[in-house]
Amino acid sequence: MSYFVSPIAYIVLLVFTVLSGVFFFIYLEGFAQVQFDTRAQLFQQSFSLTEFVLQPYFGTISVLLLLIIPMITMRLLSEEKKQHTSELLFTSPITVINIVLGKYLASLALFILMLLFSSIFVIVLYLKGNPDPGVILSGFMGLFLIGASFLAVGLFASSLSQNQIVSAVISFGLLLLFWIIGASSDAETSVVGYLSIINHLDNFIKGVVEVKDLVYYISFIFIGLFLTHIVLDSQRWR
């Protein structure tokens, strides 16, 4: 038994509320993009679906994730303390690692489901038009990684407070911090730029999969989970 899954019921509830919101936005956004495209056609000789639809789309999704993921993760650990179920978790024969991983993987599963739903539109586009498939793949890979990183931050924030709102605010704050930290710089040229979570997504959106970007995201996730573990474990020593 390597991990356990968070309560199914609330995941299902969240899936429906969150997905409908995300999907709705995606649809609208995507539709708007396509509208823009048809008009642009009049003004340009050539344009590519990839440039005008896919890439802005991926960018938009990442912003949406920034907003929505803190709302998904705020419940993860805050609720446990409040509902007294943490007393069950910490007196059962499971390690803190199990708890952290279990919560994380459960939220990841939800996130993957969200991505899948949002990919439907992209797939339709691919079938009807001819956007660059490489970009599609790397774009989703980038989105997956950035989302997974957001989730790790959200989980960490959730471990810090019993209050869901506080958790959401902390995670949102942290994510924003990492988002704008390199606003003026480039991941290539400066340390600060490298730290920015959004800069690394750019390469994926362009269709380029670089090791250093992978390393960034994976380290990010690892550190987020590690910090969560420390917080939970420290409760043992209070």
Add this chain to the structure above:
Amino acid sequence: MIKVQNLTKKYGNIVAIDNISFQVNKGEILGFLGPNGAGKTTTMRMITGYMPASEGRVEVSGFDIADDPIAAKNEIGYLPENPPLYDDMKVTDFLDFVAGIKGVQEGRAAKIEDSMNKCGISDVKGRLIGNLSKGYRQRIGIAQAILNDPSVLVLDEPTIGLDPKQIIEIRELIKQLGSERTIILSTHILPEVMMTCSKVVIINKGRIVLETTLGELNEKLDGDNEIHLKLEKYSSDIKAKLSALQSVQNVNDLGSGEFIIKSRQRNNIGDEIARVVIDNNWGLKELRPKLNTLEDVFLNVISSELKQ
């Protein structure tokens, strides 16, 4: 088997639990009593590993809860003061989840079914926990505690919130389970202790003030006997004559022919009093032993602490 040795819990300068030690062996059911805030729940949380101790150690079934938490927790079934329930799960889903985190793999469905039957919650198994009454929630809490068939049960106020019929059923269940396992339960219901427990520990302000087996306790209760006496006639020398008896410690004259006579020794002096009354023709109306209850012992022990 639960072994608590020199267990201490401090919050900064405040000592919540002060160097307590006791042991519960296999087959014993320990009744853990104390006024609110005495430290019962804190002690139980340290036994189950939810809270770390400041000093001392806890050993469960041979495993130290601090050094070997996974092995120790495998042996424990715990019902906390507030049952740890996920309101938006169904009963069966919840028990399945608990089975998962407690490592119950084989025969999971059967074990869940069994626990539900034992606790009388089978008829609500498909319902959302959040919609159920306190009695059901309490029993689901008990069900999750016994699910992995643990050798040690730690129950914090197990019968609270239950109706009289359910209380009897749960007490029976505890007694049954106790024969093969080690159980520690805390309660405010003193008669419950007399009915289910084989050992009693009373804790007050973080210290153990009484530790006895049920046998010793019964002796103690039978011992300090008082006789409640009601006579038809009344004269001022009756008190003196009664006090003069060797076995009488003191006589309390309540007026209108009522007396409370405290006996000096441990056995019942009802016979002797009756004989004196009849010999003197005082008109015996009522002769009743006033037995101490566990409540009296409890209050006695607690208040003597307050005096110190």
